[in-house]
Structure formats: C-alpha cells, structure tokens
Amino acid sequence: FLHRITSLSVAPAGAQTKDLDRLSVTLQSEVMSIPSAQEVQPTLQPDYTLLAKPLDDYRKSIVGRNLFSPPNNPPKLATTRNVDAVQGLRIDYAPDAKDPDAHHYISYQIEGEVPEGITIDPRTGKLNGTIRELGDYKFSIIATDSGFPAKSVTQLVTIRVKEPPVPPPPERKFDxxxxxxxxxxxxxxxxxxxxxxxxxxxxxxxxxxxxxxxxxxxxxxxxxxxxxxxxxxxxxxxxxxxxxxxxxxxxxxxxxx
The missing domain is CATH 2.30.30 (SH3 type barrels.)
Known part of the structure; x- marks a missing residue:
C-alpha cells in the first residue's frame, strides 16, 4: 500500500478544550494498492537482532511523543520526608510538589502499606486521619502531572508517632x-x-x-x-x-x- 497526505490542518485546540498546550490536527490521505494486494496485510515480523533496546521501549518513545508541545518535565518533589505525629491527634502533612510546566495540575496517590485510618486527598496530597498506635510507619506518595505523556515522582514518607506531651501544671493563681x-x-x-x-x-x-x-x-x-x-x-x-x-x-x- 502507498499513502499520500492530501491535506493537513493544524490549529490551537483551545476552542474545544482548556488545555492550552494541545493542537487540533485534521488530516486527509489517499491510499493506493496493487490489484493483487490482500485487504489485510500480514504483520511484519521485526528483526530483534537489530534492536539496541526492547521493542516496547521504542514503541513508548514513539507513541508517547508529543509533537506539538515542549517535552513534559516531571514534578519536583523531595525524595524523602520525616513527619512527626502525636498519638490520637490528626496528622498535619501535605507534600509540596511543584510542576515546572505551566497549566499542569498534580494528582496524588499512596503506595505501600498505609496505617489504618490514613487517607490522602488526590488533589492536594494532604494526609487525613489519626494513628492510634505508637511507632514508625513508612509508605510512598506518588505525584503525577497532567502533561503528555504524564510524568510521576515518588516521595518516601516516614511518620513517627509519639506519645502526647505531658500537659503543663495549671497556673497557680494568687490566693x-x-x-x-x-x-x-x-x-x-x-x-x-x-x-x-x-x-x-x-x-x-x-x-x-x-x-x-x-x-x-x-x-x-x-x-x-x-x-x-x-x-x-x-x-x-x-x-x-x-x-x-x-x-x-x-x-x-x-x-x-
């Protein structure tokens, strides 16, 4: 089969979507084949001996390539974080991920063994809940941007749950x-x-x-x-x-x- 592009139109996609980094592409093509060609062509068998890396890696780099925007940069986030918490009190922590690309938003999820009662807000990354048992708890928070292809970074979080502090003695009043x-x-x-x-x-x-x-x-x-x-x-x-x-x-x- 031979293919020929007869028309190609590229315009900003902002009128249809809110993503300012996208373009709308309209393409028309013509196809020509010889009379003896089969309607369904057999799949070409690649010669893997010529590959320097697995075929899936080549496929991802080609299919996942954005031809109409700058390369997507991953979010910036500290790789580790230690969080102090008090037994029975609400945890106060949210990862401070930053995306160097404009107009991208970041979503969050937890990976690993999470303490009972702890959840994460996918929009802000804020941890919610309390931990009843003393000890150290380790899990990962994954921050993923909205670019194409999406990029993710991981932060290893260690929560150190301590006993509540001893309340100070009541202030002595003047008698x-x-x-x-x-x-x-x-x-x-x-x-x-x-x-x-x-x-x-x-x-x-x-x-x-x-x-x-x-x-x-x-x-x-x-x-x-x-x-x-x-x-x-x-x-x-x-x-x-x-x-x-x-x-x-x-x-x-x-x-x-």
Whole structure:
C-alpha cells in the first residue's frame, strides 16, 4: 500500500478544550494498492537482532511523543520526608510538589502499606486521619502531572508517632484569701459587722449577717457576727473566722472540722 497526505490542518485546540498546550490536527490521505494486494496485510515480523533496546521501549518513545508541545518535565518533589505525629491527634502533612510546566495540575496517590485510618486527598496530597498506635510507619506518595505523556515522582514518607506531651501544671493563681483577715467586730446603728481587711487591694469589707463574702477562691454567706468571731456558710457548711485570723486559714480549718 502507498499513502499520500492530501491535506493537513493544524490549529490551537483551545476552542474545544482548556488545555492550552494541545493542537487540533485534521488530516486527509489517499491510499493506493496493487490489484493483487490482500485487504489485510500480514504483520511484519521485526528483526530483534537489530534492536539496541526492547521493542516496547521504542514503541513508548514513539507513541508517547508529543509533537506539538515542549517535552513534559516531571514534578519536583523531595525524595524523602520525616513527619512527626502525636498519638490520637490528626496528622498535619501535605507534600509540596511543584510542576515546572505551566497549566499542569498534580494528582496524588499512596503506595505501600498505609496505617489504618490514613487517607490522602488526590488533589492536594494532604494526609487525613489519626494513628492510634505508637511507632514508625513508612509508605510512598506518588505525584503525577497532567502533561503528555504524564510524568510521576515518588516521595518516601516516614511518620513517627509519639506519645502526647505531658500537659503543663495549671497556673497557680494568687490566693487573695491568704492576704485577708478579720480585723474587727463592730456593733453600731447598722447592727453587728465583721470587718475583713484585704491587703491585696487595701480595702475593708464591712459585712453584716446575710451579706455575701468573696475573697479569691473563698466565698460564702455571713450567718452570724459574734463578739470574737464571725460564722460563714459555704456550700451548706458553716465555718468560723476568729479575730485577727487569716481568712484562708479559717476556711481550711473549717473544711477539716
């Protein structure tokens, strides 16, 4: 058979697709054969002794060749990455693959033995999920571009799962009650009052029966103002403050009695 191309039209394919690197090719050809030629020609048997490499390698390089765009470059990605994770907490990692070719996007997939509960977002490569068991976990992330022919790179990921850190001790608050004491018991026109002086703010609380007292973490209602003491009720339990006694000391004693 003899073939002859009668017309060839090449135009940008941007009007039909969003891929700006593609061209639309329209080709018409004529075929001529001798009368004795068979309609189905036997396949030529190649002489493999003349090949410097396997036939499939030649076929891939010819069929997979893009004649209308620059050669496709593979994405750029670090070959290895160590990721620290905390047992039971969500993993925070996404490979930072870059494609040197414009208008190409990258898709991701996992290869190898993946820890239970871990998945990957194929669009961003972000790992999702948590790991319950301590230890080191190794698998690969493959980044593939959208060029023709597509190119891929692989990153070996090692996730090191550690125990959660020990929480810091709670911040110690300033004990206002330890800086307050009953300084006086006064009887006047307003009735009996217990005077509690707070050295923290330099003020004196003048408390009568029924008044609420709050000094830092110590709070309660004044039940009685006596001649040498004052009775306070906290959570249904009464405790006594003596004259010149520190409020926090009286409260602690009242919890034990």
């Amino acid at each position: 206002v009650a330890s800086q307050s004491k009953l300084t006086g018991l006064v009887t006047g026109k307003n009735g009996a009052e217990g005077w509690v002086f707070s050295r923290t703010d330099g003020k004196t609380l003048k408390l009568k029966e029924g008044d609420e007292m709050k000094l830092g973490d110590v709070s309660g209602k004044v039940k009685k103002v006596g001649a040498t003491y004052m009775v306070v009720e906290t959570d249904g339990k009464e405790w006594t403050i003596g004259i010149d006694e520190i409020v926090s000391d009286a409260f602690k004693r009242g919890q034990v009695d």
